[in-house]
Amino acid sequence: MNRTTQHESSSPIVHVVDDDEAVLDSVSMLLDSIGLSNICYKNAQVFLDAYVEESFDKHNGCIMLDIRMPLISGIECQHRLEKLGCCLPIIFVTGHGDVPTAVEAMKHGAMEFIQKPFREQQLIDALQKALQVNFKNQQRLEKIQQTQAKLASLTNRETQILEAIVAGKANKVIAIDLHLSQRTVEIHRAHVMDKMEVRSLAELVKVVIDASATS
Structure with missing residues (x-):
C-alpha cells in the first residue's frame, strides 16, 4: 500500500520508488521533515500503475528511482515512462556496481544519480534541484500554452x-x-x-x- 504525505494539493510531489521498505520509510520521514510532499511506491510496477491514472499529476514534481528492483528495474521503468511522455525529472539511486548503468540512464534523460549509502543533505540537494528544474519547465510550458491560446x-x-x-x-x-x-x-x-x-x-x-x- 502506498504511503502518501501531501501538504497541499498544488505542491510538487516527490515520487519515491524503491523495493527496500527501510529506504522508503527513511526517505519519506526526511521529506516530511522539510515539508516536501511525497508518495512512496514499493516497486516500479506499482508506480507505473499509479502514473497512468487520470488523477496522477504528471507535471508537478520529480521521481526518485532505485535502479535495482525485482521484475521491473529502474532503467526499464525510465524507458516505459519515456514512452508515456513523462516529463518529470528523474533522480536515480544506485549501488556502487550500478554506476555505469546510472551514467547510461543519464544519457537517456535522467537528471542525476546518487550512490547508496547517501547523505541526507546530498539527497535533499538533488531533489530540490530537480524540483527547481521542474518548476522552470512548468513556467515555460504555461507561457507556451498562453501563446497557443493567443494564436487560436x-x-x-x-x-x-x-x-x-x-x-x-x-x-x-x-x-x-x-x-x-x-x-x-x-x-x-x-x-x-x-x-x-x-x-x-x-x-x-x-x-x-x-x-x-x-x-
Whole structure:
C-alpha cells in the first residue's frame, strides 16, 4: 500500500520508488521533515500503475528511482515512462556496481544519480534541484500554452499575415501575395501584435517559434 504525505494539493510531489521498505520509510520521514510532499511506491510496477491514472499529476514534481528492483528495474521503468511522455525529472539511486548503468540512464534523460549509502543533505540537494528544474519547465510550458491560446484567437487573415511575418516577408510583399493594400496589411499586423501582446517583431517571431516547437 502506498504511503502518501501531501501538504497541499498544488505542491510538487516527490515520487519515491524503491523495493527496500527501510529506504522508503527513511526517505519519506526526511521529506516530511522539510515539508516536501511525497508518495512512496514499493516497486516500479506499482508506480507505473499509479502514473497512468487520470488523477496522477504528471507535471508537478520529480521521481526518485532505485535502479535495482525485482521484475521491473529502474532503467526499464525510465524507458516505459519515456514512452508515456513523462516529463518529470528523474533522480536515480544506485549501488556502487550500478554506476555505469546510472551514467547510461543519464544519457537517456535522467537528471542525476546518487550512490547508496547517501547523505541526507546530498539527497535533499538533488531533489530540490530537480524540483527547481521542474518548476522552470512548468513556467515555460504555461507561457507556451498562453501563446497557443493567443494564436487560436487570430482570424484566418491575421493568421495568414502572421505566417508571412514569421517567414520574413515585408508588408509590401505580403500585400502583393494576399492581394491586399499595404495599408490593410499594416492594420492586420497591428492587430496581430496587439492580440499576441508583443512590442516588437523580434519578440513576435520568438514566441511563435517557441510555441510551434512544442505543438
